[in-house]
Amino acid sequence: MTSERNPTRRTLADGRQIFYFDDAGRTRDHTARDTRELPTLDHSSRMRYDVLTGEWITVASHRMTRTHLPSTAECPLCPTNETRTPTEIPDADYDVAVFENRFPSFASSPQDGAPGTGDGPGDRPALGHCEVMCFSSDHTASVAELPLERMRTIVGAWISRTEELSADPVVEQVFCFENRGEEIGVTLTHPHGQIYAYPYVTPRTRSMLTQADKHFERTGRSLLADVLASEREDGTRLIYDGDHWSAYVPIAARWPIEIHLAPHRDIPDLPSLNDEEREELAVVYQDLLRRVDRFYPGIDRVPYIAAWHQAPVRIDRPLSRLHLQLFSILRAPGKLKYLAGSESAMGAWVNDAIPEAVAARLRELK
Template sequence: MTTRVRQTVTHLADGRELIYFDDTEPFVSGAATREVHDRRDLPPVAAASEIRRDPLTGEWVTFAAHRMDRTFLPAAADCPLCPSTATSATEIPAGDYDVAVFENRFPSLGAPSGTSDLVDDEPLWPRRPATGRCEVVAFTPDHGARFADLPLTRARTVVDALAARTAALSALPGVRQVFCFENRGVEIGVTLQHPHGQIYAYPFVPPRSRTLLDRAREHRARTGRSLQRDVLDAELRAGTRVVWSGEHWSGYVPAAARWPLEIHLAPHRDVPDLAALDDPERDELAVAYRDLLGRVDRFFPGVDRAPYIAAWHQAPVGEDRESGRLFCQLFSLRRAPDKLKYLAGSESAMGAWISDTTPERIAARLREVAP
């Protein structure tokens, strides 16, 4: 079921890039083109973000004060991700679309390049512009849809869009890590309800990725093998936490799952990122990902749409790339139909997680709610 996709690149009124990923006629064949222009009068985006290094942890912290006034939970009639109409101009000028990707109007990253300096002239606190790029991925023009309900052809188009943008952003100067993700639910902190994802192109390797890479490098030095490959093989051998398995992908609840609902979806082949997937792997990913998101929505009785984060862990660009391996971490902070998992003292201050369930119970429930 390989989907043919045409990319059309245009620009919004303030100069931001917009890319349509079309899988339907008359656009996919080129019989028609997206000639609609953004009719809004927008000022240029002024991203003045900076990053500062925490001397206690070595981590870079991003400061993006311009995001304080970003759009927050607008009514459906004012949604900026819906197609434009005769009376409403949105971030997507076309009257309809398949999948659309555009530069975020309120980006966390994307400050102009500049020189590094010190906060208060103290060597302990280096800072520099938060270069990079933030993009929004609108999965569908349907405001009330969810990813699990998309046709397989459209889910595959989203996969292709994420892969294409991963490749393009990885080639930008200064980018060290490309992170594709979806936040869903007000409990997660979303500011737009329309089904969408995001892509961050970081100018540094984030802390979680650094930890994964360090552990992978240590494991290879000790055993000569890939850590994530060994974890996947061990989960498949045990079978007790496997919830989905196909020819190219397997989904499982990790043996040390932190969240009350957590699934890792990993390819059977060692690949660094989404861009490296071949057509059969992308086809099956669309099936597996849609299936697992549907199970998340059925996991808690009486909950129609569980809040979740879908995070695509990819290999970094440049140094340590050989230590990275693609996988998706899908998790929810809901622990019961009417309760959330709060990261309190132990988790937030010490990073020491305490779970209210077991991975085996999570896996058993996910198998119960399989379609």
């Protein structure tokens, strides 16, 4: 039996690693070999520095050729068996599988002769990691409806991969997330998420760190902890208030449906969770996904992004605080929230949904 600390590790035909995480009480051998003949991996991604914003932009042209909405019979995330072409998962069945992306935005080693204008501060190889995390071997499954034991395995896999990727000296931040729905831009419909290990601290995190630092200098307290305490006391936007976690619609929500889920303790990342927090997380995470799926009558699966905000690996960890941002771009049945001129060009957000009304609706959906 594997565990979050010791998953089964195997190697795919082109040298990429795959990690199998088994549900508690299950024993699998994971001995199937990857028999495919695969081309050499493209590690030519570059990072360009935007001096106007102070942000890094990754250029990864090889991703233009990545697999796009294949048929169920050709899904590369389904298990391999005698009736289908070999996939990214050599085994005939699995619980949770994580593997290095075949079309990564960031690569663990640069490609020799990678194109670019130089290796100066404004242009350098995009070093890091991009992994795909398959939540189930069932092509039609939804994370919200998986058995609780599987959700525990998923939490354990997030923790395990965060720990290992954070140990890489080039990694500055680890981001675990799930995109669900073609409206979001998903190119594979099989239930899966991704893990990015960035070689820099992302713009969103830097903005939050700036605000957290100002708040600490003024009050001596954690900004995100004070936000959570305020939401729990006010209650009008609160959705869930448990022993170790609370969920609420943020007062300045940007998206038509947006939920923040935060632990009651001040902790920086997923590996810092204790056993009780991990257990409650497995329950409340699926509960929130089910509420989102029922938000609009007549729609069974609402498109969403579930994004874990973790502290940077090396800097400002005391200012950071673990939380989940779960949101949907669906503003009404058949209508999407587009990032139009104000949002895309100016970064000035306009939300059509009232956060208190969204919270009230989510509370109804127990």
